[in-house]
Amino acid sequence: MQTAVIRFPGTNREKDVVMALEHATGHAPRVIWHKDASFPDVDLIVLPGGFSYGDHLRAGAMAAHSPVMKEVVRQAEKGVAVLGICNGFQILTEAGLLPGALLRNAGLKFVCRDVCLRIETAESPFTTGYQNGQVIQVPVAHHDGCYYADDEELKRLRDEERIAFRYCSAQGGQDNRSNPNGSRDEIAGILSASRRILGLMPHPENATEPLQGSTDGSGLFDGLTRALN
Amino acid sequence: MSTITPEIIAEHGLAPEEYDRVKEIMGREPNLVELGIFSVMWSEHCSYKSSKKWLKTLPTSGQHVIQGPGENAGVIDLGEGQAAVFKIESHNHPSFIEPYQGAATGVGGILRDVFTMGARPIMNLNALRFGDPEHPKTRHLLAGVVAGIGGYGNCVGIPTVGGEINFHPAYNGNILVNAMTVGLAPRDRIFYSAAAGAGNPVVYVGSKTGRDGIHGATMASAEFGEDSEEKRPTVQVGDPFTEKLLIEACLELMATEAIVAIQDMGAAGLTSSSFEMASKGGVGVALDLDRVPMREEGMTPYELMLSESQERMLMVLKPGHEDEARRIFEKWDLDFAVIGHLTDSGRMELRWHGETVGDLPIDPLAEAAPEYDRPHQPTPAPQPLGVNDIPDSQDPLQDLKKLMSTADLCSRRWVWEQYDHLINGDTIRRPGGDAAVVRLPDGRRGLAATTDCTPRYCQVDPQEGGKQAVAESWRNLCAVGAHPMAVTNNLNFGNPERPEIMGQIVGCIQGMGEACSTLEYPVISGNVSLYNETGGQPILPTPVIGGVGLVDDLEELPSAGLPAADLDIILVGETRGHLGQSLYLRDLHGREEGPAPPVDLEAEKRNGRFILQQIEAGRVAACHDVSDGGLLVALAEMALAGNLGLFLDTTEPRATAAWLFAEDQARYVVITSDKETVLEAAGKAGIKAEVIGRTGGDSLKLSTGQHISLDELREGHENWLDRYMAENPADSVA
Numbered sequence: 029m030q031t032a033v034i035r036f037p038g039t040n041r042e043k044d045v046v047m048a049l050e051h052a053t054g055h056a057p058r059v060i061w062h063k064d065a066s067f068p069d070v071d072l073i074v075l076p077g078g079f080s081y082g083d084h085l086r087a088g089a090m091a092a093h094s095p096v097m098k099e100v101v102r103q104a105e106k107g108v109a110v111l112g113i114c115n116g117f118q119i120l121t122e123a124g125l126l127p128g129a130l131l132r133n134a135g136l137k138f139v140c141r142d143v144c145l146r147i148e149t150a151e152s153p154f155t156t157g158y159q160n161g162q163v164i165q166v167p168v169a170h171h172d173g174c175y176y177a178d179d180e181e182l183k184r185l186r187d188e189e190r191i192a193f194r195y196c197s198a199q200g201g202q203d204n205r206s207n208p209n210g211s212r213d214e215i216a217g218i219l220s221a222s223r224r225i226l227g228l229m230p231h232p233e234n235a236t237e238p239l240q241g242s243t244d245g246s247g248l249f250d251g252l253t254r255a256l257n
Numbered sequence: 258m259s260t261i262t263p264e265i266i267a268e269h270g271l272a273p274e275e276y277d278r279v280k281e282i283m284g285r286e287p288n289l290v291e292l293g294i295f296s297v298m299w300s301e302h303c304s305y306k307s308s309k310k311w312l313k314t315l316p317t318s319g320q321h322v323i324q325g326p327g328e329n330a331g332v333i334d335l336g337e338g339q340a341a342v343f344k345i346e347s348h349n350h351p352s353f354i355e356p357y358q359g360a361a362t363g364v365g366g367i368l369r370d371v372f373t374m375g376a377r378p379i380m381n382l383n384a385l386r387f388g389d390p391e392h393p394k395t396r397h398l399l400a401g402v403v404a405g406i407g408g409y410g411n412c413v414g415i416p417t418v419g420g421e422i423n424f425h426p427a428y429n430g431n432i433l434v435n436a437m438t439v440g441l442a443p444r445d446r447i448f449y450s451a452a453a454g455a456g457n458p459v460v461y462v463g464s465k466t467g468r469d470g471i472h473g474a475t476m477a478s479a480e481f482g483e484d485s486e487e488k489r490p491t492v493q494v495g496d497p498f499t500e501k502l503l504i505e506a507c508l509e510l511m512a513t514e515a516i517v518a519i520q521d522m523g524a525a526g527l528t529s530s531s532f533e534m535a536s537k538g539g540v541g542v543a544l545d546l547d548r549v550p551m552r553e554e555g556m557t558p559y560e561l562m563l564s565e566s567q568e569r570m571l572m573v574l575k576p577g578h579e580d581e582a583r584r585i586f587e588k589w590d591l592d593f594a595v596i597g598h599l600t601d602s603g604r605m606e607l608r609w610h611g612e613t614v615g616d617l618p619i620d621p622l623a624e625a626a627p628e629y630d631r632p633h634q635p636t637p638a639p640q641p642l643g644v645n646d647i648p649d650s651q652d653p654l655q656d657l658k659k660l661m662s663t664a665d666l667c668s669r670r671w672v673w674e675q676y677d678h679l680i681n682g683d684t685i686r687r688p689g690g691d692a693a694v695v696r697l698p699d700g701r702r703g704l705a706a707t708t709d710c711t712p713r714y715c716q717v718d719p720q721e722g723g724k725q726a727v728a729e730s731w732r733n734l735c736a737v738g739a740h741p742m743a744v745t746n747n748l749n750f751g752n753p754e755r756p757e758i759m760g761q762i763v764g765c766i767q768g769m770g771e772a773c774s775t776l777e778y779p780v781i782s783g784n785v786s787l788y789n790e791t792g793g794q795p796i797l798p799t800p801v802i803g804g805v806g807l808v809d810d811l812e813e814l815p816s817a818g819l820p821a822a823d824l825d826i827i828l829v830g831e832t833r834g835h836l837g838q839s840l841y842l843r844d845l846h847g848r849e850e851g852p853a854p855p856v857d858l859e860a861e862k863r864n865g866r867f868i869l870q871q872i873e874a875g876r877v878a879a880c881h882d883v884s885d886g887g888l889l890v891a892l893a894e895m896a897l898a899g900n901l902g903l904f905l906d907t908t909e910p911r912a913t914a915a916w917l918f919a920e921d922q923a924r925y926v927v928i929t930s931d932k933e934t935v936l937e938a939a940g941k942a943g944i945k946a947e948v949i950g951r952t953g954g955d956s957l958k959l960s961t962g963q964h965i966s967l968d969e970l971r972e973g974h975e976n977w978l979d980r981y982m983a984e985n986p987a988d989s990v991a
Binding site for chain 2: 037038040041043044047048061063077078079081082083084137138139140141167169171231233234236237239240241
């Protein structure tokens with residue numbers, strides 16, 4: 029699997045996802061500077077976490093309109109898989125590659141802590157390493173992670189089984205207290221209609237080694253590696 | 258040029274005799290630009306004029322020290338070609354006036370001090386002091402400071418992994434915000450600030466210069482009065498996004514051979530950076546101030562020299578490398594301007610569109626910086642507690658529950674959840690334990706760091722308090738299996754012109770120096786913050802220690818919480834039952850009384866080394882030092898962290914409050930499955946160690962049959978800060 033990790037000014041979690049991908053695939057992904065002239069031939073594009081353009085205007089809004097995103101859209105149309113984590117998810121919604129929006133956390137504060145996620149569908153290259161209903165523990169770290177979509181969009185996401193992850197209790201139950209940011213329907217991550225694009229707020233890349241306190245995030249990267257090879 | 262009146266001199270914080278020295282050095286009356294430069298260079302903040310005499314007594318060298326105090330940050334050798342660069346710095350006054358920006362720019366400033374030296378920052382810590390929780394401003398200040406620290410560090414992408422917070426009415430009018438950064442650099446690629454090479458270009462990079470923060474250094478060198486709110490315009494505004502770009506651009510340039518010297522523009526901005534670079538290098542400097550990138554129109558040379566706009570650096574390049582450097586800064590969309598060159602005149606020459614607007618001799622100004630031997634009056638020894646004057650505990654577990662749900666001992670989760678403490682994927686020990694541990698790039702070793710001070714001890718006994726801050730830092734590192742290497746210190750005190758305050762400063766520095774010498778734990782950088790008083794009410798003396806240690810093997814890391822049932826609990830170190838200045842007396846009985854616990858430095862050294870040996874021999878499943886609140890609090894913290902109960906043997910002579918809540922020093926709790934070997938090793942080393950209980954269950958149980966469930970204990974402990982902040986939601990939103 030060949031991967032391009034895109035770096036905008038203000039991107040700051042690229043090293044984390046590079047480590048996780050290297051661990052899963054045995055080789056380091058390419059890191060692409062947003063001003064780079066050419067785009068490599070890859071199977072997966074990753075938009076990592078951070079504060080692209082300092083969150084000026086709105087989180088993800090500036091990056092979504094940068095030239096390199098036009099290339100990402102072209103690649104996505106060709107069927108290249110796209111993974112947006114945290115700020116990457118915000119960019120994907122701002123760019124219209126995923127529906128909905130990420131609003132300020134319900135508690136209004138930045139939140140960094142471990143959360144539990146329930147795998148809602150294993151039917152995608154990103155979630156094939158997990159089982160339906162499996163509960164994993166990974167951290168979140170964001171200020172604007174409250175997922176919002178209108179009723180119609182929400183219904184479509186549910187009907188098409190495009191909700192990939194929901195915040196849940198350690199036992200897998202859905203409740204408000206396990207939701208760190210007030211997201212509608214406890215949504216932590218969603219798929220595109222093609223199921224080739226995933227956006228999620230949590231950081232599976234920070235839970236891939238025993239020393240990090242959890243290896244539950246490895247399933248995403250291992251599954252991707254198998255699915256895209 | 259305007260004439261210099263006595264009012265203008267006073268506004269610049271210069272004493273009349275200091276102004277006489279200015280005229281002597283200049284050989285004439287200075288103009289306003291020159292006066293401004295003298296004012297900031299001789300301010301307490303930049304010159305350390307009250308503390309220098311005593312700072313010189315601290316031990317600053319050692320086997321691992323590459324760079325001690327005097328540079329932007331200190332440097333220690335980690336072996337294997339790597340070095341750690343670190344420093345702590347205060348941003349107290351600005352944070353009181355405007356908590357979010359004050360704290361945020363404090364983080365930004367300390368980050369720059371570290372990456373200026375060629376190091377990539379790998380962790381941030383802080384040490385915070387707030388007033389009485391019931392004081393009307395406390396919630397607002399706490400919310401703003403925490404949001405500011407998080408807002409800056411999270412965006413820059415450096416994990417904030419540790420810190421400490423105390424509350425006390427003495428900080429009602431003067432909170433303390435001390436920020437620490439630890440960075441990592443190749444050992445042979447450290448960058449320094451001494452300029453060299455007449456003719457070499459002087460380059461300005463980073464943000465444009467605006468009118469913010471003019472005279473911040475002078476403000477930080479005066480007491481607050483009624484008008485402190487009016488000083489808001491002198492608080493700088495931070496831009497962590499630009500800082501992130503600046504870090505990347507500087508580190509990219511540092512990988513080339515272009516840089517001769519580099520210095521960040523911190524307090525007193527362009528003045529102190531250019532002055533210090535030239536002074537350290539023994540060269541002169543000529544600056545064309547009209548070439549400085551400006552954010553606002555109509556700025557004057559005076560404003561340009563004194564602005565404290567953030568996210569700016571000054572560097573001296575090798576000739577011919579300007580274009581290489583310019584390309585890197587343009588890639589990162591940052592300003593880059595050649596604003597002058599070095600000379601061999603020994604003078605600072607300032608020009609504005611070709612016309613000279615300032616001309617000062619560098620060495621005489623630096624050498625003549627005032628240094629005072631201020632009168633100091635030792636703090637009188639506290640009254641000892643009478644033997645019969647110590648209230649015993651009828652129900653130790655209910656007392657424990659109350660203590661664990663106080664402002665000083667409750668969980669800090671509400672705070673550190675607002676800090677991204679996991680970014681970079683190398684955080685191995687998270688906030689909430691004795692010390693944070695961050696993995697080094699070799700994957701096998703770790704760097705541990707902690708900030709510590711117990712101001713209530715320093716208040717009654719500056720010398721023992723100074724020692725204790727060092728000793729606690731040492732213990733916190735040993736408890737996570739880290740070899741303590743060196744410290745940075747942040748000395749926060751009141752007005753040094755008052756002999757009793759100067760006595761605190763002298764006492765704390767002496768105690769600190771003695772501890773650092775005995776423990777071979779040198780001071781490699783630091784910061785002094787004086788005049789922390791409002792309306793004549795000084796803060797508690799607060800000499801914060803930021804300690805750094807090296808973990809040789811992350812696989813042997815003991816856990817912070819109880820890891821498994823049926824393990825033995827061993828108490829290492831001597832319990833004498835010292836309750837003077839304890840939280841037990843203060844928070845349960847309303848008595849801030851008695852002497853501070855004495856610190857036996859030889860015992861600290863012996864016990865700390867013993868703990869490290871046991872950890873490295875793989876005999877320690879979990880470890881925690883005993884400090885605030887005493888043994889029972891330490892055990893409860895371990896139980897909550899591991900979500901596992903324990904049994905504590907409280908048969909005679911352990912049935913007293915003194916045994917359970919004493920704050921005797923040099924003690925650790927060790928959890929082990931190999932008690933025989935640990936006890937035997939302790940016996941051989943002449944160290945007191947005894948089995949006091951066993952892990953298991955879901956409650957804390959005593960020999961008396963009294964018990965308390967973890968859930969009951971957790972409820973108040975975990976949620977105290979959340980509830981406190983929610984009591985007035987309008988204030989808790991920054």
